[in-house]
Amino acid sequence: MVNESSSLTAGAPPGAAGRSDGESSSIGRTRRRQAWLLVLPMLAVLAAIAGWPLARTLWFSLSDAQLSDMASRQFVGLANYIGETGVLRDPEWWNAVGNTLQFALVSVSLETVLGLGVALLLNHPSRLRTLLRAAVLVPWAIPTVVSAKMWTWMLHDQFGVINALLLSAGLIDHPLAFTADPDLAFPTILLVDVWKTTPFMALLILAALQMVPGDCYEAARVDGVPRWRVFFRVTLPLILPAVMVAMIFRALDALRVFDLIYVMTSNSSATKSMSIYVREQMIDFQQVGYGSASAILLVMIIALVVGCWLTFNRVRMEGK
Amino acid sequence: MCQIQLTQLQKRFGATPVLADVNLTVEEGEFCVFIGPSGCGKSTLLRIIAGLDDASAGDIVIGGRRVNDVAPARRDVAMVFQSYALYPHMTVYENMAFGLRHLKLPAAEIEQRVRRAAESLHLTALLDRKPGALSGGQRQRVAIGRAIVRKPKVFLFDEPLSNLDASLRVKTRVEIARLHRELNNTSMIYVTHDQVEAMTLADKIVLLRPLEGKSGVASVAQVGSPLELYHHPANQFVAGFIGSPAMNFLPGVVASAETARVTVRAGDALLSAAVDAAGLAAGGAVTLGVRPEHVVAGQGELVGRVVHIEHLGEHSFLYLDTALSPQPLVVKTAQGDVPLGSRMPFSLPAESLHLFHADGAAARRLRVPADAACVPA
Numbered sequence A: 001m002v003n004e005s006s007s008l009t010a011g012a013p014p015g016a017a018g019r020s021d022g023e024s025s026s027i028g029r030t031r032r033r034q035a036w037l038l039v040l041p042m043l044a045v046l047a048a049i050a051g052w053p054l055a056r057t058l059w060f061s062l063s064d065a066q067l068s069d070m071a072s073r074q075f076v077g078l079a080n081y082i083g084e085t086g087v088l089r090d091p092e093w094w095n096a097v098g099n100t101l102q103f104a105l106v107s108v109s110l111e112t113v114l115g116l117g118v119a120l121l122l123n124h125p126s127r128l129r130t131l132l133r134a135a136v137l138v139p140w141a142i143p144t145v146v147s148a149k150m151w152t153w154m155l156h157d158q159f160g161v162i163n164a165l166l167l168s169a170g171l172i173d174h175p176l177a178f179t180a181d182p183d184l185a186f187p188t189i190l191l192v193d194v195w196k197t198t199p200f201m202a203l204l205i206l207a208a209l210q211m212v213p214g215d216c217y218e219a220a221r222v223d224g225v226p227r228w229r230v231f232f233r234v235t236l237p238l239i240l241p242a243v244m245v246a247m248i249f250r251a252l253d254a255l256r257v258f259d260l261i262y263v264m265t266s267n268s269s270a271t272k273s274m275s276i277y278v279r280e281q282m283i284d285f286q287q288v289g290y291g292s293a294s295a296i297l298l299v300m301i302i303a304l305v306v307g308c309w310l311t312f313n314r315v316r317m318e319g320k
Numbered sequence B: 001m002c003q004i005q006l007t008q009l010q011k012r013f014g015a016t017p018v019l020a021d022v023n024l025t026v027e028e029g030e031f032c033v034f035i036g037p038s039g040c041g042k043s044t045l046l047r048i049i050a051g052l053d054d055a056s057a058g059d060i061v062i063g064g065r066r067v068n069d070v071a072p073a074r075r076d077v078a079m080v081f082q083s084y085a086l087y088p089h090m091t092v093y094e095n096m097a098f099g100l101r102h103l104k105l106p107a108a109e110i111e112q113r114v115r116r117a118a119e120s121l122h123l124t125a126l127l128d129r130k131p132g133a134l135s136g137g138q139r140q141r142v143a144i145g146r147a148i149v150r151k152p153k154v155f156l157f158d159e160p161l162s163n164l165d166a167s168l169r170v171k172t173r174v175e176i177a178r179l180h181r182e183l184n185n186t187s188m189i190y191v192t193h194d195q196v197e198a199m200t201l202a203d204k205i206v207l208l209r210p211l212e213g214k215s216g217v218a219s220v221a222q223v224g225s226p227l228e229l230y231h232h233p234a235n236q237f238v239a240g241f242i243g244s245p246a247m248n249f250l251p252g253v254v255a256s257a258e259t260a261r262v263t264v265r266a267g268d269a270l271l272s273a274a275v276d277a278a279g280l281a282a283g284g285a286v287t288l289g290v291r292p293e294h295v296v297a298g299q300g301e302l303v304g305r306v307v308h309i310e311h312l313g314e315h316s317f318l319y320l321d322t323a324l325s326p327q328p329l330v331v332k333t334a335q336g337d338v339p340l341g342s343r344m345p346f347s348l349p350a351e352s353l354h355l356f357h358a359d360g361a362a363a364r365r366l367r368v369p370a371d372a373a374c375v376p377a
């Protein structure tokens, strides 16, 4: 993941800045060498912590390795991917892909909209603002496992406070099994994820909002431009680049979603994500080769989504 | 019809008074300049007129209508901000059109207004650029264009030239003067801290002074035409602010006060000033003032030692150590080849002298040098 996210910010190759003052000039060459020297340690670290595990996983995915006996693995080529029993022919896998994409799409959209709303509220000068700004971060600061457990208890069908509240308010006539009911499990997971990550979005968007020059708003005020128009024509376009980056960060997270689902609804196939599927194959079924293949596919799907996103963004920026 | 009237206007930020007792009328079509040292509340006053800030007390009347509680958009004013406040993501065209789009004007009308403004400001070739790709002067013209297309009754400028280099400043100053002539009947209020801009552009100058937390001081030091402020400063603050280099001040004691001639002992010299003697009596402490350009150098009964010279080509400024005041006396002279340390005779004509009472108020001058046939208001 480190690879994809770092390419967002450091898109230009090292030394690109020096290119304008002549390929062949010695000062340009020195600069380029310096640039490489400076990024070299980072490249080495990346190779060690991201490149090596990825390469190993790729290697395992081409074998029939078992967790119990890794040494006696055999090379099987692409059988784990496209063989009779390969990942790509497993409907369970495609179910997980569908779940994950749906989860990422809906949760990131909801978080963006809600985060924008919260950020706009927090951006209004008020004495409460500092306090609220700290308070809003609480869901984000709690470890996911803890908040997932907390929500599991709150949503418990017999002892949960939420069922109790809904029952006493007369909104439902029997307790709902939020995490067990296949129809409710997916929305429940979504809800908790949105609760947890909206603050992150809100803070990033708030930072973007504060970068919008205040005098633009005053100019619009003197000119009598209606507020909604100012929002859609001035605020939104100016914060959009930051929102896009925040969205892709969140999308990367959402496509790898694991802990929340593992804690809350680990048995439900309605909420099985790609990461859950990979873990199940590797640990529960001990199929390291097969699991590695699905892990590689997971990375490829994420890379594909990010690639599409960046291309879309670039086209959008150039179209303007 | 579009007169602006401010009565007893006060502004405080928290407990700190920033503007006090502002009473002011800007006539329709008038070019009014607010000038004063940095931090004296010029921008604040402009923003109060625009409606971006609220006055703490007092009335704002535009075109006969009290607008204290009227939204900025309904005051029929357009403002050019010091920072230009252009929308960074819009083209020059969109920047100018944006303030019109919600007015439900026909598209052709918007197009025509923008094109016409662009033409008069030489922006036509830049209409598709974004502000980031413009120079400071071009951005500034876009900001003015954005105000013009709205056809307001009142233009408000907040130090529009302060971010430009010297030559562009002169050019744009001329452009703004031309703009004001073309848009007759449009009042302009123009904030600056540059007295050359104020003197060259203004029909009326409003000189503001900082309150510095004091109470009982009015913000407006003087209102008048440029020449009135130059020749008949109402008080020592105005006298010291207008004119560059600043007026020389000589502390003294009244020796005799006759109706049209006050004699003051400054240092070991007796100087007479052609000012109204009302309120003066022998023995009272006063301050005499004389502008560097009104000291007659090269002849006279007074004498000073040249301690510093500034050559400006056309003329020079001599700094003379004299017995009149502790600070050197600044003298403007056409002769530049004066050796340092030499003795320079000079005289201070009675009609060139200003006299300020102990509280800073100026005594009325009865005669002014021949170059100024200007009658006090």
Ligand SMILES: Nc1ncnc2c1ncn2[C@@H]1O[C@H](COP(=O)(O)OP(=O)(O)O)[C@@H](O)[C@H]1O
Pocket (backbone or CB within 6 Å): B013, B018, B036, B037, B038, B039, B040, B041, B042, B043, B044, B045
């Ligand atoms: N929003 C504000 N809150 C508190 N003090 C302010 C505010 N705006 C301006 N001031 C103070 O008011 C005074 C006048 O400011 P300003 O009108 O910007 O001065 P000028 O434009 O003449 O330089 C300054 O001392 C400034 O510190």
Ligand SMILES: [Mg+2]
Pocket (backbone or CB within 6 Å): B042, B043, B044, B159
């Ligand atoms: Mg200012």
